Amino acid sequence: MVVFRSDPCGITCIIFTYIAVLYADYVVIRHLIIPSMAYSLWGAFHVVVFNTILFLLIISHLRAVLSDPGIVPLPTANIDFSDMHSGNCISKSSDGWTVCMKCETYRPPRAHHCRVCRRCIRRMDHHCPWINNCVGEYNQKFFMQFLFYVGVSSLYAVAMVITAWVLDPAPVENVRHIKLLHSIILVIESILFGLFVMAIGCDQVSSILNDETAVEHVKREGHRRYAKTKFALFQEVFGRGHPLAWLCPVQFQPVSMETPLQYRV
Numbered sequence: 426m427v428v429f430r431s432d433p434c435g436i437t438c439i440i441f442t443y444i445a446v447l448y449a450d451y452v453v454i455r456h457l458i459i460p461s462m463a464y465s466l467w468g469a470f471h472v473v474v475f476n477t478i479l480f481l482l483i484i485s486h487l488r489a490v491l492s493d494p495g496i497v498p499l500p501t502a503n504i505d506f507s508d509m510h511s512g513n514c515i516s517k518s519s520d521g522w523t524v525c526m527k528c529e530t531y532r533p534p535r536a537h538h539c540r541v542c543r544r545c546i547r548r549m550d551h552h553c554p555w556i557n558n559c560v561g562e563y564n565q566k567f568f569m570q571f572l573f574y575v576g577v578s579s580l581y582a583v584a585m586v587i588t589a590w591v592l593d594p595a596p597v598e599n600v601r602h603i604k605l606l607h608s609i610i611l612v613i614e615s616i617l618f619g620l621f622v623m624a625i626g627c628d629q630v631s632s633i634l635n636d637e638t639a640v641e642h643v644k645r646e647g648h649r650r651y652a653k654t655k656f657a658l659f660q661e662v663f664g665r666g667h668p669l670a671w672l673c674p675v676q677f678q679p680v681s682m683e684t685p686l687q688y689r690v
């Protein structure tokens with residue numbers, strides 16, 4: 426299922442992301458590689474590698490943007506929650522199912538309501554404007570791949586700036602000013618994006634290892650945890666494939682299906 430939200434903040438962030446990616450590609454090829462490595466195979470090599478990383482970045486980003494993050498379906502018939510309104514009913518059952526009064530439905534353990542998406546999302550981590558979508562059970566893998574490729578391309582871009590100035594330290598004057606200006610902007614862009622994704626990436630890894638989403642952490646909401654190895658915790662997010670396949674933005678079969686999506690009424 427393809428989803429896309431008409432949230433102005435999210436759409437602005439997406440456009441900004443693609444402008445930043447296109448700009449980095451333009452500077453790396455036009456102002457760094459062509460002037461200093463045009464007659465070397467290294468030039469072609471760097472163009473291919475850098476664009477492959479950007480391609481994977483865009484694919485994982487598109488998948489994170491357009492994938493269903495784990496929307497809890499609405500019931501086909503109205504469910505009467507009048508007991509809940511009067512406070513006569515427990516809000517959390519022993520098996521962890523809860524009721525969302527906004528969606529007026531039962532939802533499985535670890536699902537939370539997102540105010541931007543206006544729906545409950547399975548294993549919701551947070552709503553991320555950079556992907557204009559929630560980060561949830563079904564798209565967290567793509568989100569983390571996106572962070573990874575942004576980090577790698579930022580490092581690569583900084584390395585290309587350094588290489589280009591080492592290989593060609595004194596270009597003719599009018600070229601030098603333009604090259605210097607683009608190099609400074611690209612390095613600032615890379616450092617900002619690189620530090621940003623590193624911080625979010627570290628949070629994501631620690632939330633996977635602690636088996637606790639950002640929403641659960643903020644709400645100090647425990648859930649029934651099973652003894653799982655670190656590998657199993659990562660498999661819940663990245664699937665059962667070989668760890669090398671975890672970097673491929675390919676179709677995702679979620680592992681965690683402890684709670685089948687069915688209504689208990």
Ligand SMILES: [Zn+2]
Nearest residue numbers: 525528538545
């Ligand atoms: Zn809800």
Ligand SMILES: [Zn+2]
Nearest residue numbers: 539542552559
């Ligand atoms: Zn959301």
